[in-house]
Amino acid sequence: MSLDQIAGVAHEPGGSPTGVVVLTHGAGGDRDSLLLRQVCDEWARRGWLAVRYNLPYRRRRPKGPPSGSAAGDRAGIVEAITVCRGLSGGPLIAGGHSYGGRQASMVVASGEIGVDLLALFSYPVHPPGKPERPRTEHLPDIRVPTVFTHGTSDPFGTPGELREAAALIAAPTEVVEITGARHDLRSKTLDVPALAVDAALRLLA
Template structure:
């Protein structure tokens, strides 16, 4: 996984499938949320990989430049191809905020997955609902789980519901009451709830 700057979480026994997750605009593969989610997937019997996007491999801190999206999309395709080699079974990918949005864009452009899992999907910049980031959602044809805080400034639950409905495949919204964009919660085990929803949607 060195070629994609990925950290692998392996389950005990034979894996049921693989999961590839990446970070938000200001984060990295070391984000506590990604670590906790990957640990949960491994406990459930899946190989889970948290990886850095290309812009983060180039510099350790700061948001992605506007010119980064093309390379980051290619990096997501590369990462999913790499994790496919780790185990047979279903392939799940996604990420937090920017990383999830770009993974959804890659999926809308033909990246083959069995399920998409998006954490704090950034529906629009804070305070700018007119700048919706939903134009590609109708082109996603795989089941999708949205895990979203009810106090997220990048989009409310009421805004998320019609956005999720644009996807012509089964979708689930995991509401994290009171959580903001970082999905921190003292009341809900967010990784467990997200993985439960994903496994249920996979059937």
């Protein structure tokens, strides 16, 4: 299997995969972020093939914020979902952390490509300290089950703001609150990957 065109890394399950999970990174990160590695490991343990990949701007430049157009990054998400869809006959889950998750949600809202579930980590409801600039206008166009995994101390959105955003989606949603976690979702007490995967599997069922 060649994931080179999307700069992807596969976490393979023991047997034939139940389905495929395709996840990407936040604005300052890349496919090797601790969160993506841990979540993909958890999916593989549950029998799914999980792929973490770099967005087009990160393939062009190893460091720094997104450069070029967000539309180009969304095209890269469509490409990644297309490449990975053929790797299993089962369901396909797409999403990502922060910026990557937001762009994936915009791809799904546009109807350009179908997925079975959206998995959004630290969704940036608004820029830090600027609740008057919500990034939620496309959410009512999402028609697939969506899991939000969110830290209660995330400056990109309070738990209340995140729940209001989730309520805009025209499909079942689940919000997984990580008590005390900030935007990176690190927690000393909670198993964040397991909680996120559990919620996704509940919605898929």
